[in-house]
Amino acid sequence: MARQQPKRALDEYEAKRDFTTTPEPAGAESSTGDGESRFVVQEHHARSLHWDLRLEHDGVLASWAVPKGIPPDPGENHLAVHTEDHPLEYLDFHGEIPDGEYGAGTMTIWDHGTYDLHEWSDKKVTVTLHGERVRGRHALFRTRGKNWMIHRMDPPDDPDRVAPPRDVKPMFATLTDRVPEGDDWSLEMKWDGVRALVLVQGGRAQATSRNGKDITAGYPELRVLGEALGATEVLLDGELVAIDDAGHPSFQRLQRRMHVRDEAAVRRLARQVPVVYMVFDLLWLDGRTVTELTYDDRRRLLERLELAGRSWQTPAVSVGGGGAALATSEELGFEGVVAKRRSSRYEPGRRSPAWRKIKHHLRQELVVGGWLPGKGGREGRLGALLIGYYDGDELRYAGKVGTGFTADELDRLGRLLAPLARDRSPFTGTGVPRDARFVEPELVADVRFTGWTDGGRVRAPAYLGLRDDKEPREVEREG
Numbered sequence: 054m055a056r057q058q059p060k061r062a063l064d065e066y067e068a069k070r071d072f073t074t075t076p077e078p079a080g081a082e083s084s085t086g087d088g089e090s091r092f093v094v095q096e097h098h099a100r101s102l103h104w105d106l107r108l109e110h111d112g113v114l115a116s117w118a119v120p121k122g123i124p125p126d127p128g129e130n131h132l133a134v135h136t137e138d139h140p141l142e143y144l145d146f147h148g149e150i151p152d153g154e155y156g157a158g159t160m161t162i163w164d165h166g167t168y169d170l171h172e173w174s175d176k177k178v179t180v181t182l183h184g185e186r187v188r189g190r191h192a193l194f195r196t197r198g199k200n201w202m203i204h205r206m207d208p209p210d211d212p213d214r215v216a217p218p219r220d221v222k223p224m225f226a227t228l229t230d231r232v233p234e235g236d237d238w239s240l241e242m243k244w245d246g247v248r249a250l251v252l253v254q255g256g257r258a259q260a261t262s263r264n265g266k267d268i269t270a271g272y273p274e275l276r277v278l279g280e281a282l283g284a285t286e287v288l289l290d291g292e293l294v295a296i297d298d299a300g301h302p303s304f305q306r307l308q309r310r311m312h313v314r315d316e317a318a319v320r321r322l323a324r325q326v327p328v329v330y331m332v333f334d335l336l337w338l339d340g341r342t343v344t345e346l347t348y349d350d351r352r353r354l355l356e357r358l359e360l361a362g363r364s365w366q367t368p369a370v371s372v373g374g375g376g377a378a379l380a381t382s383e384e385l386g387f388e389g390v391v392a393k394r395r396s397s398r399y400e401p402g403r404r405s406p407a408w409r410k411i412k413h414h415l416r417q418e419l420v421v422g423g424w425l426p427g428k429g430g431r432e433g434r435l436g437a438l439l440i441g442y443y444d445g446d447e448l449r450y451a452g453k454v455g456t457g458f459t460a461d462e463l464d465r466l467g468r469l470l471a472p473l474a475r476d477r478s479p480f481t482g483t484g485v486p487r488d489a490r491f492v493e494p495e496l497v498a499d500v501r502f503t504g505w506t507d508g509g510r511v512r513a514p515a516y517l518g519l520r521d522d523k524e525p526r527e528v529e530r531e532g
Contacts, residue, residue, distance in 0.1 A: 062082055063082055066140065074151060075155075077146060083113075083141055089167045090109045091167055092106070092107060092108050093105075094107075094164040094186075095162055095163060097156065099156050103119060103121075105136075107143060108180065113138040113140060114138060114144065115138060117133040117193065118136050119131055120132055120256075121255025121256070123205075125209055126214065127208065127209075131202065133200075135195075135200075135201055147161050163284065166187075177192065177195065178192070178194075189205060189207035190205075191203060191206060215341070217254070217286070218337060218401070221288075222265070223401065224399050224405060224408060225405070225408070228411075229411060232376060232390060234374075236395075237395055238395065239349075240371045240372070240378035241333055243382065243391050245294065245307075246293050247292065247522050248263040249261065249330070252287075252288045253285065254286050256284070258276060264523055266521070270316070271310065277363075277364060278362065278365045286339050288335060289360075292330070293330055294328060295309075295326055302387065305518060310322055311520070327364065329365065331366055332368075334355065335351055338354055343399075347397065348394065348395050348396070348397050372395070375392060378390050382413070388413065390410070392410075393407065393409075414503075415511075416500065416502070417531045417532070418500075418523050419441060419500050420443070420448060420497055420525045421439070421494065421496040422440070422448055422450075423439035423485070423492055424439060424466075424489070424490050425439065425489060435466055435470070437455030438453065438466070439485065439489055440452060441479075444530070448494055450481070450482045450483075451510055451511050452484075454498070454500055456514075457501075462518075469496065473495055475491050494525050495525060497523050497524075500516060502515070
């Protein structure tokens with residue numbers, strides 16, 4: 054009977070690879086070292102972005118895949134998945150692992166150096182890393198099977214580091230009818246989309262709407278943005294926009310993406326109605342809050358990130374020339390422009406005069422408080438929505454909107470309004486039609502109109518769609 058060969062540390066590594074195809078080193082176990090224990094952290098753009106931490110130990114590299122990278126702060130632990138040992142030659146490896154091979158994707162060296170060993174067992178490893186980017190004492194501890202956690206034991210290298218702001222709302226612009234002139238102002242196109250704050254940490258992007266809802270699952274395009282930024286940590290402000298066949302931003306087109314939660318439907322619509330994240334500001338960068346910096350300084354930081362991809366862009370801005378920018382926006386089919394005072398700071402959650410929006414057509418969100426039955430061709434369906442805005446605790450009646458609906462949207466609105474039915478009007482004031490059907494004021498509609506009457510009604514309104522990124526109580530009259 055043949056004698057069974059003893060298991061080697063690199064058997065699993067070698068079994069997973071075809072060294073006639075992959076450029077990875079075949080390597081060999083080493084029984085000697087140079088007296089210093091080395092480590093490497095590799096950024097690995099494989100099926101999903103992660104970082105590989107490899108520690109020289111017993112003639113090989115003990116390895117862990119860390120999906121969110123090495124934690125910079127002792128207040129957070131990151132998952133670390135124990136993988137097969139690698140040869141010492143992997144300390145210097147970088148390159149492209151071809152498709153079809155184990156770990157296919159781009160591998161780059163993110164950091165390297167030496168480490169001091171304090172403890173090594175099957176359940177816990179404690180080391181002090183001396184790298185160019187990662188320094189200090191860290192502990193790896195096993196939780197279950199191959200799953201470990203990595204914890205930073207020392208304070209952050211940067212004593213001024215702060216965590217990203219949570220539960221923060223974006224800064225808003227004040228509506229005005231005149232574009233400011235002069236070099237004190239920066240001009241941007243006004244994007245007709247959904248406002249979103251996007252936090253990127255550990256190569257993962259999380260999107261939050263302006264009313265604090267997590268909308269990440271609805272926009273899978275942002276996953277690639279997180280991977281593109283890699284180890285850069287940032288809280289971005291921008292607008293999710295759908296582009297129509299003419300190359301113009303289209304809120305109506307974006308409607309198809311806004312209310313979808315089913316994962317399969319989201320993937321299908323992402324192919325049919327792709328969105329682009331138009332980034333125009335940032336609030337936090339690599340452990341520093343930057344809201345107190347001027348707009349110009351924040352813009353410079355944003356441009357250094359070089360955000361330009363298939364599903365994300367940093368749109369160009371212009372200084373001065375407000376009238377020309379407004380004319381250009383109309384020619385290109387934009388909703389208007391936003392003027393931002395270049396010396397202004399970022400004011401989260403505030404509608405500030407330092408940011409001013411100028412629109413070609415009046416438009417705002419209004420609360421749906423009821424509806425009118427249809428007549429003629431709309432018999433048995435919705436005929437018009439009854440809309441209003443909040444003035445303190447009172448929902449002021451602002452009129453009815455009966456145009457801008459597709460047949461599918463009429464059916465959808467009927468389904469949404471049915472469970473919201475109520476007996477009494479939610480509106481204050483007079484003028485509500487006698488045959489009105491009332492609903493709980495929980496839906497917010499985007500409405501375009503030509504002006505306001507002296508009685509507080511909208512003139513010639515047209516329905517553009519529902520919004521799920523603004524709470525009804527936040528809807529106030531803008532003009």
